Amino acid sequence: MGSTAVVVGGGIGGLAAAIGLRLIGWEVTVVERAPVLDDAGAGISLAANGMRALDALGVGEAVRKLSRGQYSGGTRTPDGRWLARMDGTALERALGTPMLGIPRATLHRLLRAALPPECLVTGAEVTSLDRSRPALVRVTCDAAVLDADLVVAADGVGSHVRTLLFPDHPGPAYSGSTVLRAITSRPIDPGTDFELTWGPGAEFGHIAFADGRAEWHAVLNSPAGVRHRDPLAEVHRRFHGWHAPIPALLEATAPDAVLHHDVNELVTPLPSYTVGRVALLGDAAHAMTPNLGQGACQALEDAVTLAAALNAEPTVESALTRYDTERRPRSQAVARAARQAGRIGQQLTHPLAITLRNTALRLTPPRAAARMILRHANWAPPRLG
Incomplete structure (x- = not known):
């Protein structure tokens, strides 16, 4: 091995994979094309499966200290009527942890702190992989060359490594939705921990954070590539008249804090997450829509499962076969469920379909709604030791 x-x-996903590999004794180099890891991003919700993965990686407690539990909230209509209420206490009893809200930048910083600085190489883009030798992969990053027993491709939805491995795959597709998001520039009380x-x-x-600030996101059906000169003003215009605390969240946001991204996903599933001694992980393997809040959690599951397989199997090849067998069915099923959730949630436009959905949500017993969450969040990590 x-x-x-x-x-x-x-x-x-990449940082989590590096932590997992180091825990089992591997020497790891993380190559990032951005020149600076600048703690960008908005907010993230971590379900129990994500937290269990972070616990396995040894950083769960640090994440909990800087997170806020999601106990109150739910789903509403624009006039403020409740469609479904969240029972975070019941989820905590069932899973041992509530959903947690944390700035993405904070999670990224905590993961980075778990790695020695010298293993992080920034401003370097992978241009080619040489897999001609059976027990070695040669990675060319700009002018540098790195030889490794294993390459983990965690380079996102637009993964260049995935294109090198699967040149005939159609790659990511636009979901039909675009998202604008930001974190408020000052503390604000949105009244609940999490709402849609x-x-x-x-x-x-919105997601409320432990430091008193909150993240908000606005998802819209839109043609791909549409951008606005003043994104915050556009969100004000689009959501004018929607219930509190939406106006207050927007008023507490600096105009230059708004991020805008189209939502792309891998509609065509990959036939494998591994090729030779290269493993795909996170969005590079199974980019999904955010409708279940599972994208980061699935990447964290990938990282722990990969490290556990490498620690348990006699060869890299057998470990990657195990990783693919364990991760591909689950993560692709979650991706399909997320796509379906978007179609019956945010993307619906027909008044009759919206009425039927809203009625169904109001009539759904809380236990049945909780079972839907448990189906994805109730995952047990493999042992790393």
Whole structure:
């Protein structure tokens, strides 16, 4: 079994993979094309499966200290009527942890702190992989060359490594939705820990943080590539008249804090997450829509499962076969469920369909709603030791 790895991509999945590999004794180099890891991003919700993965990686407690539990909230209509209420206490009893809200930048910083600085290489883009030798992969990053026993591709939805491995795959597709999001510039009390509000072809949600600030996101049906000169003004215009605390969240936001991204996903599933001694992880393997809040959690599951397989199996090849067998069915099923959740949630526009959905949500017993969450969040990590 080899002991050197190159992780391509310094996001949440890549850093988690590097931590897991180091825990089992591997020497790891993380290659990130951005020149600076600047703690960008908005907010994130971590379900029990994500937290269990972080616990396995040894950083769960640090994340909990800087997170806020999601006990109150739910789903509403634009006029403020409740469609479904969240029972975070019941979820905590069932899973041992509540959903947690944390700034993405804070999670990224905590993961980065768990790695020695010298294993992070920034401003370097992978240009080629040489897999001609059976027990070694040569990675070319600009002018540098790295030889490794394993390459982990965690380079996101637009993964260059995935294109090198699967040149005939169609790659990511636009979901039909675009998202604008930001973190408030000052503390604000939104009244609940987590909310989603669904209108025709639109969603507005918030996550409250431990430091008193809150993240909000606005998801809209839109052609791909549409951008606004003043994104915050556009959100004000689009959600004018929606219930409190939406106006207050927007008023507490600096105009230059708004991020705008189209939502892309891998609609065509990959036939494998591994090729030779290269493993795909996170969005590079199974980019999904955010409708279940499972994207980062699935990447964290990938990281722990990969490290556990490498620690348990006699060869890299058998470990990657195990990783693919364990991760591909589950993560692709979650991706399908997320796509379906978007179609019956934020993306609905027909008034009759919206009425039927809202009625069904109001009539759904709380236990049945909780079972839907448990289906994805109730995952037990494999042992790393």
